[in-house]
Amino acid sequence: MNEDLLWPPYCGPDDLASIEAVPLTARGLPGSTYDLLVRAATRWPDRTALTVLPQAAQWREPAQLTFAGLLERVHRYANLLHRLGVRRGDAVALMAPNCAELIPATLAAQLAGIAAPINGALSPAHLGELLRRSGARVLITAGPELAPELWAKVPELTGALDAVLVLRPTAAQAPPAPLPRLDGVLVGELAESPRDQDTSSFAGEAPTAGDLAAFFHTGGTTGTPKLAAHTHAGEVANAWMIAANSMLGSDSVIFAALPLFHVNALVVTLLAPLFKGQQVVWAGPLGYREPALYGEFWSIVEHYHIAAMSAVPTVYQVLTQCPVTTADISSLRYAMVGASPLPDAVRTAFEAHTKVTLVEGYGLTEATCASARSFPDAPHPGAVGQRMPYQQVKVVHPDSWAELPTGQTGLLAIGGPTVFAGYVTGRDAQGRPVIDGLGKLVDGWLDTGDLARLDADGFLHLAGRAKDLIIRGGHNIDPAVIEDALLAHPHVTGAGAVGRPDLHAGELPVAYVTLAPEADVNEEELRQWAAGRVPERVAAPKSVTILAALPVTDVGKPYKLALRADATRLAVAEALAGHGSDVEVDAAIEGGSVFVSVTPGTGDREAISAVLDQYALRWTWSPETPGPVAS
Template identity: 70%
Template structure:
């Protein structure tokens, strides 16, 4: 066949990428010469033109009805995106306008998210946040149009959306139906709110042009999405993604020679999470890979685990992405089907305990492949290789991204450290986000790195070292975020809730290791002299006031004073060490040979030391400790 510009472009898109040695060859070609699509819309257009009749998405209504999905080909997906985007354009949404989306995953949410990025800027919001936080995020984003779950899909989210509309925060509310009812008639009449258009999205978009977008398509430098992420204040910060950042990160993930066009991807993370958008929606568009989407509860659907291996076998799932807690449960689920199609399972968002890895891999024969990323770097920064494991590492940096480790002294001047030395991990390259939304003017969103970006380098706040091959080895977090099951929790919201109690004088919230969730929030407080409130009272008090159920502290401990540094700043590492010690003590309560447990801070990381009076119990103790994502050692008294 005579080479053409099109075949040359395809060849440039797909270099060999099977192992760490391929990185230098990939980067020998400048990224600009890869001729990546300009935007997520251009990426979808390309997929629809190349594979119009191939199945793009298969959406399950719920785990129990997995044999009766809703399917969309690539041409059908593009047609829905055009209809929804033209509707948004007709409602006045323009390039710099945000469109909020609050709904569990369903067949309509997938094209609605892409349409929001085509007509304006997508602003996905976790429906589990408090209504006050959602209202604040709407104000920060400037979104006046909301795409949301209807009463049949998620009654609690719908009730919150209706209240927000009644408060005058919205001009239009576009309602989504459950997947199985996506083409049904209006079974639930929608209420009327003066000055607000409220309609079912599929119904009012039906007459829109499906063949093209009426407005100007986005450029590479335009904003694509605003994702909320944990910060240092009570309300999450909005991190702005550019179209180019999302496309190039999706390509980095898709440029994986271990998966071909026929590889089926399984998706169950919520679309307000960057992993769901970039890894399981955008990346498959590059190869025309089909994606099977779980029902609205995703991995939170307990029925999913009973059917999971049947789903893998039926749809021939090749790859999946989840957090460690999911794999811990799947390692206990009997396998009664042929799951040989599953090449590997990707894991990230929180540390992977060694016991979870070993149990899952021995149970399934499927390799767990660690990755690393964060919202401010679009999504993924490092990947591992299933056939070439690097123990202790979360993966090698991805092509065209740069990583280094720096020392960040009080004067704020970063000093780069040599390979192998531990410091703060920083990231550079085309996936670094555009900044946090700090305001809006007539020209659009005001963005600021807020000290996280210095000369184009993004500080992750994570302690790490990078080896000579570009593999990242994490050593804990310098930042204070609590990561529960892959979900970022801001300790400030817990501390604020406790400080609102009249007898609490100081509060500090940290993550305590947990075998199921990776971490759970706990808090430490000091009280006024003569206080009579109990620790149980404070747990209840905080639980009633934190804006998100997942952030409610599992325990509150009263101290005489909270630990501080030499310059008087709060010392969260000291609290995290105490929380780790208490958890390990509880876990080992039934082992009589345990003489003591200590948790100490070494080079910014917490190391747990268990002292035994007899070596006979060492194996049992190590098995228990291996269930946690912590650094530990066992010492036997001789």
């Protein structure tokens, strides 16, 4: 493999043209994630690949694996899966918080079949549907020692399973407790699998570039999350685009704390480091959700010489409150932020606190992981970055898909080697996955669902979700203009704008915000602040509500539907205020939309119905209310 071809200079936005002058097919990328691992183990067998912390307080007592050791562990687990009947088109579900054994287990699942990581925080009904849709008959899951709350859900999920392989906590010292029996299902500790499994090679059919590598659910808390299908070629290509960053060399240590059911954890902090033989330090099972991590974080950076990390804005907000004191954090030079808008207040505070520039990025599961990146030495305020090499982006009209000129806002579409194969909708008669774009793929281009514009330098500026547009009397309002106005306030750390139902205008804009600790500002002051800064009067929010935290999906992305539900509830409650003091209004989310439930109390049901029927919304009487359902 020609290393000069593999690693072109990639330090700034001007390098993109020269990189793409060489076709991607000429760069000699490994064909699969397994080939990528074999390459790393062959080149750097004795170099440390994984350093996994049992928890924040035990950061000096990690479990570690070399690249050669990682490959041996992957072979062992993949051969076990093969012995259990897993073949190339079969999914292996993985449901556990991060731990030392989950990492090789994930790679082994991609080697023996298809990895299907699942967020165990989902409801048992959703988990069961994801297992059914993936067709997984083997589940690798956290045991009662590692995550008792997840293990408690396992008995409800065993209907279609042949085997359950259990993971123990990282660096567990005590003997494992006996596992309960599950009727008709083989149950065993993954780490205690038969020692006669071959660790030198894989007994089955190795994957090729075009084979499916993983099924990732897209997050969300309404309906069942979709399963996005990734190919080996797509994951390897995206990992290379990330690893090509010239700021990070083979001696750069990467910090990982996002859960492995998230594409960022797999592609950015597991696959990309394999390209250059970089060590990855993995946080404990709670990741960034472990409060104790923040008190130890700068010591961890100093001890392991952390060079790069990736997190959401709220993580960086908390880190600005953590004293660096005497820790030497000079090794940290690449801090990536994404998933939600980065408030100026958080950027300014973090960079002043650490002297490290926050670098924004953009990506989505359906484009494998990352599609745009920024550069510390080439700031573009307000932009999430330049498209990554060999990926294509365009801004189109949402209806006609006609490409829009530079500077105009429209629907963002992505093309290129990282676009997913489609969603898994089930299995065919032969048991093979059925893949369908479900309207997200148009002539090979991915409909991201995001509104965006491209500036004259080709940098991408996001403008909210297409479905989040607020339509006031036929006038389209981009929620991002309201959110940007509020985020410009020195005390605002997060903002979300949605439409509130209105009888005259259809919708009126309202906003929700979070504030920095000890902020001295009230909701009316924030409303006036935003009204004076939005580009047009119709976009001025009618109200601003302060929250302790903005709602997010199971994978940490902003969840506007929850805000829309609250705004709807308040609007309906206000409209019914004159119909009885005991009228109660609730709003819930079903199938991706909001519906209202009303308890009329002593109020006049006919009069209440007349009010509700004036709104363009779904509503029903509460279950305790006798009578027919309205809609």
